[in-house]
Amino acid sequence: MAAGFDPLSEGFLTDPYAALEQVRPLGPVFFSPVLNRWVVTGYAEIEQVLLDPATYSAAEAQRALYPVCPEADAILAGLSLVPTMSNADPPGHARFRSVIVRALSPRRMAKLEPIIRERTSALIDSLLAAGSGGDIVAGLCHPLPAATLFALIGFPAEDGARIKAWCEDKIEVNWGRPSAEQQVRSANSMVAFLGHCRALVGQRRARPADDLTSDLVADERSLTDEEIASLLFALSFAGHETTTSMLGNALLQLLSRPGLWARVGAERALIPGAIEETLRYDTSVPMWRRVSTRESVLGGVVLPEGARLVLCFGAAGREPGRFPDPDRFDVERAEARRQLSFGKGIHLCAGASLARLEGRTVLNELADRMPDLRLSPDRVPRYPANISFRGPRELWVDWGVGRGSHP
Template sequence: MTSAETASCPVHQNFDPLEETYLADPYPTMSAVRAEVPVFYSPEVDMWVVTRYGDIESVFKDPGSYSASIGQRPVFPLTDEAREIVRGGFHATPVMSDCDPPRHTRIRKHNMKGFSARRTAVLEPKVWAKATELVDAIEPGRVDLVSAVTYPLPAYMIFTFIGFPDADMDMLKRWCGNRMLFSWGRPSPEEQKDIAGNMVRYWRYCEEFVADRAKNPRDDFTSDLVRIHRDDPEAVSLEEIVNVAYGLSFAGHETTTNYTSNIIRRLLTHRSQWEDVCADRELVTDAIEEGLRYDSSIIAWRRITTRPVTLGGVDIPEGGKIMLLLGAANRDPEVFHAPESFDIHRDDSRSHLAFGKGIHFCLGAALARMEARIVLELLAERAPGMTLVEEQEYTFPANISFRGPRRLLVDWPAAT
């Protein structure tokens, strides 16, 4: 018996967010279901799917009724072997995106100090330096901007922010591989086992790293949390700092990689708007906000009800798992004018829900925006004539939440 059988609600038998056509382009399906059945149950994922901006906004604003605790859990059951591997060495507990008040309130307060305007400002010259190094390394001809720029830059910056040594970067990026598939996809038994093993390795690395910072704090985000712990062990524990370092090191680069790649793709597809940006760099900020609205890096997120609720006219029982289709909300015609059009000159794009809303609004939003701004400014300066490779086929990671092209091929012009 599925959880939907405890309530009467519309059921959409054909909605599968892991189906190939949907993964290639989910937006036609999102728009169709938002118009037809704004809230419905999907047996494929055993979740109530919510599509309208107003309904999703109300969920974000009511953490008492809609718990975030489900956010990082695997969508589908793990095999016994994968569960044993995880139990043997992975001890993560909810701390931020999958945590509820009052614990969330306490931990977020201290994390906000680490994401202060001061530390973000300190990082900006480092972002410029790394981005410039990556762009300068590009040779004229065909290049994949994901592997050349949009993947290595956010990974390097979030690892630097946390304090991980440069020498460990490649190893850590390998361990991050397929993490999306584990929690938000439908991995095979063999894939589950491999990913679980890397999760354990990564967790143990974070434990050792935090233990070292506890003895020898430096000028980084982890050390900031360690100092808070030293002043008041009840404020944040070392175990919670390990959890933060582990979670942030994944979330802080995959999402930025995806949305920066998405924005570049959309700008180059809409050539006149790319030319507008190249002619007027003040439009970069508008382009970023429109990219976040039109093609977000997180197209869906999850909540679970703590009590019976009525959402969009549909009754959902306590313990009901909910999928919030952020991609559908960001193209809701009740909120955005001509929502299916990509337009960096619109005046309503900043109302998007790409970074969430309420108590779980993304802490790293300012850092992510800054990284994307620097990349776009550099590309507009160094390669205004670059063009998308027309015959390329875009592929996307097979998961319900995170979306960005695995490769983004462009023809890079020779320097003039």
């Protein structure tokens, strides 16, 4: 059973939960030869790992899942990224963490709220103007978090498409199984992406503006320019694909159950719970990684020093002992907030409040403006081929009368 476990297989990418159910009899920790890593599916064991950064290092979090070809390796060797956030360990991690937590403070979130609402409304205006149906990932779920984060950092709006393409390339090489040709393309994209971050730091040093990069540059005691560039690289990546996926997953779940969209529209107090339940039931980060620094015992299994782990948040969210009737999507589920999609402990997602704010805003605005939103018939969602970032690439929906204006 463990031998057949392949999270990059077509079947797993389409429905990971059926495959995860099949491996539950293997216990909370098992070795996957295909991944060449230990897979941790138990909720308690994942918590144990997340809460013990001395035994389980985050250094593995952003590495290529599979060895890359020599050409890509040579390009990546010149990347000189400083580990800043999700791949940094104590004590260095705390320095970057405090900077980012300040940057994403509740005060900044409160300032962002009306901007996010306005941007959401403008994107819905464009969708409505274009007809009575379309791909809501391209029209709203992607551009909203991307524009919000890039504006916060200081990237001009026109950089959006380029950064999205670079991020997709990074995902393929770090969390997928790409061909040698794709590895080279991805490695070049990462170098270009970091160069772009460095250029922004240089521009803001010369001429400050009202954005996060200017604040980081102005704080002389804090970080070097090279560290700021690496931080921007990490942040611009962490903060948009994940939220795009969460929005797509939430809409897919809410629209695929008869009457649920109308119910949530009529009872807006259900919206925060719908977002938490989406993160539990259909998480946008189904797997995340760690590597052990010493021998340890996890779920009764003795792990050697250097054991590479895949923490399966998707399985934890469906654990029967933890979440009663786990395969039922229930927007009123009280314990949904115990989902682990944002991690836990010292690396707990620094952007969780922003993601939740964007989720609430999108669902509220859509309920106001598109109360009759529905999935387009005969469209099956497709998912990207990687282990850690999951959401529909496209989500075709209709609104208003007729069958929509898309092909």
